[in-house]
Amino acid sequence: MNYVVGNLEDPVFRPPSEWNALLIAVTNGCTHKCTFCSMYRSKTFSMRKDIEEIKKDIKRAGAYYGNRVRKIFFEDGNAFVVKPEILTELTEYAYKIHPNLEKVSSYAHAKDILKKSDEDLKRLADSGFTMVxxxxxxxxxxxxxxxxxxxxxxxxxxxxxxxxxxxxxxxxxxxxxxxxxxxxxxxxxxxxxxxxxxxxxxxxxxxxxxxxxxxxxxxxxxxxxxxxxxxxxxxxxxxxxxxxxxxxxxxxxxxxxxxxxxxxxxxxxxxxxxxxxxxxxxxxxxxxxxxxxxxxxxxxxxxx
Ligand code: SF4
Known part of the structure; x- marks a missing residue:
C-alpha cells in the first residue's frame, strides 16, 4: 500500500519495490512516447511549476502519516527531467519533514541523467536522493x-x-x-x-x-x-x-x-x-x- 497525498492524477505507476513509498507528484505523465508503452497515454506531460505546492504535499503527508514515511517516490513517468536544483530542494525538504525517511527515488530517462553535471548529481545524492x-x-x-x-x-x-x-x-x-x-x-x-x-x-x-x-x-x-x-x-x-x-x-x-x-x-x-x-x-x-x-x-x- 502506498502513502498518497496531493494532486497525483490517475493512472499512477511506481516500481514494485516502492509499494510502501509516499508518492509525490513532481511531474504528470511522461516526457516520451515509446511505441510499446501505454502507461501515460491518457496524460499530457507537464511539470508542476509551483515548488511550494509540492512542498505542501510533502508537509501534508507528514501531518497524515506522522513518522511512518521511510521512502518517497517522485512521480510521474520521468520526474528526473526536472532541474537538479529543484529535485535537490525537494529532497532536502522531504528529509526535514519526515524524520525516518531513508530513500528518495524516481524514474529517470538516460538523457536526463546525462544532461545533469557530475556536480549536480553529487549535490542531489548528498541531499539524500538515493536511486533512479x-x-x-x-x-x-x-x-x-x-x-x-x-x-x-x-x-x-x-x-x-x-x-x-x-x-x-x-x-x-x-x-x-x-x-x-x-x-x-x-x-x-x-x-x-x-x-x-x-x-x-x-x-x-x-x-x-x-x-x-x-x-x-x-x-x-x-x-x-x-x-x-x-x-x-x-x-x-x-x-x-x-x-x-x-x-x-x-x-x-x-x-x-x-x-x-x-x-x-x-x-x-x-x-x-x-x-x-x-x-x-x-x-x-x-x-x-x-x-x-x-x-x-x-x-x-x-x-x-
Ligand atoms: S520513457 Fe518509460 S514511461 Fe515514458 S513512454 Fe517510454 S517506457 Fe513509457
Missing part, C-alpha cells in the same frame, strides 16, 4: 531506435556510470520480446542487452539492480497497430525464455553485486539472486522453463 529506476528495454540500438526510446546503449552505459560516481543507486529494466519473433533480431536484442549489463557494472562493488520484464502488446500503442498490420510479430513464451537464457548466458562472470530479479508478474519464470553467483542456477531454471511449458507462469497470472 531506468527503463532501458534493450542494449540493441536498432531496437531502441525502433521503439523510440530516445537513448542508445552508450547513453545507458554512461548514465549508469555517472550515477555511481555521484552515489546514486541504479536499477535498470529490460523488456524481453521487444525485438519481435525474428530469431536473429531476438538473439541480437538478448546479446546486446547482456553487453550493456556488462558495461553498466559499477567500478566498485556496490549493489545495483537489473530486472527483465516481458513485453505485453497493449491497445492504444504504436506497437499494437504494428501488430495488427503484421509489421510486429510477438515472441512466443518459448522464444521469450530463449531470449532470457541468452541474455543471462552472455553476461560476464565477473559481475559483482548485480541483483537480478525477474519476479515481475509479466515474466514466465521467477529468478532472484546475484547475477554472476547464481548464473548457473538461473540458466538451469530458464532451461527447464523452455523444456517444460507447465513450469511457466500461466498467462492468467501474468496480468497481461
Amino acid at each position: 529506476y531506468v527503463g532501458i528495454e534493450s542494449g540493441d540500438d536498432e531496437v531502441l531506435k525502433a521503439c523510440k526510446k530516445g537513448a542508445t546503449q552508450d547513453d545507458f552505459a554512461l548514465a549508469a556510470q555517472k550515477c555511481y560516481k555521484a552515489g546514486i543507486a541504479w536499477s535498470g529494466i529490460f523488456l524481453l520480446g521487444l525485438a519481435g519473433n525474428d530469431p536473429e533480431k531476438s538473439r541480437k536484442h538478448a546479446i546486446e542487452s547482456a553487453k550493456l549489463i556488462n558495461r553498466m557494472a559499477p567500478p566498485t562493488p556496490i549493489e545495483w539492480y537489473i530486472s527483465p520484464l516481458t513485453l505485453g502488446v497493449t491497445p492504444g500503442t504504436e506497437l499494437w497497430t504494428q501488430k495488427s498490420t503484421g509489421e510486429f510479430q510477438p515472441c512466443t513464451s518459448t522464444e521469450i525464455l530463449q531470449e532470457l537464457y541468452t541474455m543471462i548466458e552472455y553476461t560476464s562472470d565477473d559481475l559483482k553485486k548485480c541483483i537480478f530479479n525477474s519476479n515481475h508478474a509479466s515474466n514466465y519464470v521467477s529468478l532472484k539472486g546475484e547475477l554472476a553467483e547464481d548464473k548457473e542456477t538461473f540458466l538451469k531454471v530458464v532451461e527447464a522453463g523452455i523444456k517444460y511449458p507447465n513450469l511457466r507462469r500461466p498467462d492468467y497470472l501474468r496480468r497481461l
Whole structure:
C-alpha cells in the first residue's frame, strides 16, 4: 500500500519495490512516447511549476502519516527531467519533514541523467536522493531506435556510470520480446542487452539492480497497430525464455553485486539472486522453463 497525498492524477505507476513509498507528484505523465508503452497515454506531460505546492504535499503527508514515511517516490513517468536544483530542494525538504525517511527515488530517462553535471548529481545524492529506476528495454540500438526510446546503449552505459560516481543507486529494466519473433533480431536484442549489463557494472562493488520484464502488446500503442498490420510479430513464451537464457548466458562472470530479479508478474519464470553467483542456477531454471511449458507462469497470472 502506498502513502498518497496531493494532486497525483490517475493512472499512477511506481516500481514494485516502492509499494510502501509516499508518492509525490513532481511531474504528470511522461516526457516520451515509446511505441510499446501505454502507461501515460491518457496524460499530457507537464511539470508542476509551483515548488511550494509540492512542498505542501510533502508537509501534508507528514501531518497524515506522522513518522511512518521511510521512502518517497517522485512521480510521474520521468520526474528526473526536472532541474537538479529543484529535485535537490525537494529532497532536502522531504528529509526535514519526515524524520525516518531513508530513500528518495524516481524514474529517470538516460538523457536526463546525462544532461545533469557530475556536480549536480553529487549535490542531489548528498541531499539524500538515493536511486533512479531506468527503463532501458534493450542494449540493441536498432531496437531502441525502433521503439523510440530516445537513448542508445552508450547513453545507458554512461548514465549508469555517472550515477555511481555521484552515489546514486541504479536499477535498470529490460523488456524481453521487444525485438519481435525474428530469431536473429531476438538473439541480437538478448546479446546486446547482456553487453550493456556488462558495461553498466559499477567500478566498485556496490549493489545495483537489473530486472527483465516481458513485453505485453497493449491497445492504444504504436506497437499494437504494428501488430495488427503484421509489421510486429510477438515472441512466443518459448522464444521469450530463449531470449532470457541468452541474455543471462552472455553476461560476464565477473559481475559483482548485480541483483537480478525477474519476479515481475509479466515474466514466465521467477529468478532472484546475484547475477554472476547464481548464473548457473538461473540458466538451469530458464532451461527447464523452455523444456517444460507447465513450469511457466500461466498467462492468467501474468496480468497481461
Ligand atoms: S517506457 Fe518509460 S520513457 Fe517510454 S513512454 Fe513509457 S514511461 Fe515514458
